Amino acid sequence: MKIDYLTPEDAALVEMGRRLARVRKQQGFSQIRLAEEAGVGVATLCRIESGQDGQMASWLKLLKGLRMTAAIDTLLPETFDSPMAEVLFGAKKNQKARVAEPGIRWGDQIE
Template identity: 85%
Template sequence: MKIDYLTPEGATLNEMGRRLARVRKQQGFSQTRLAEEAGLGVATLRRIESGQDGQMASWIKLLKALRMTAAIDALLPETFASPMAEVLSTAKQSKKGRVAEPGVRWGDERE
């Protein structure tokens, strides 16, 4: 399931829990072992995997135990440039760098 801005929070938590369970199994962790590594109770991990618990601190502990800290950083990057900001920045830079051919006036030159 693709998660996007229209996905309800409950469905998002369910999908995230499903993905977590899949990664846990792929990495060979039992629920008990992963919960211990993350410093969480097994019941907490079960709630998360079933989409019933969305506490960020618990998710961070689990992702660290799974050695997936890059996923934490990807969740909300330190720097974020929106597409519009990039377009405006590029336009501003190209306007600054323009040099008129001899005899051509654009009307925005400084005298």
């Protein structure tokens, strides 16, 4: 299942829990071993894998335990290049450049 902005939060949590369980198993971790490695309780890991709400700190610990810290940066990158933001920022910059000189009213500019 693809998670996007239309995905209900509860469905996204269930999907994220499934993905976490899949990665855990692919890396050969039992729930007990990953919980110990990450420093969280087994019950916490079970709740997260079942799609129940989990604290961000628990998710960070689990991703670190799985050696997936790159996923943290992917989730919320330090810098975010948005073409739309660049277009909007460029338009604002151009508007500032078009401010009339003192004593000149719009429509009176000399070309």
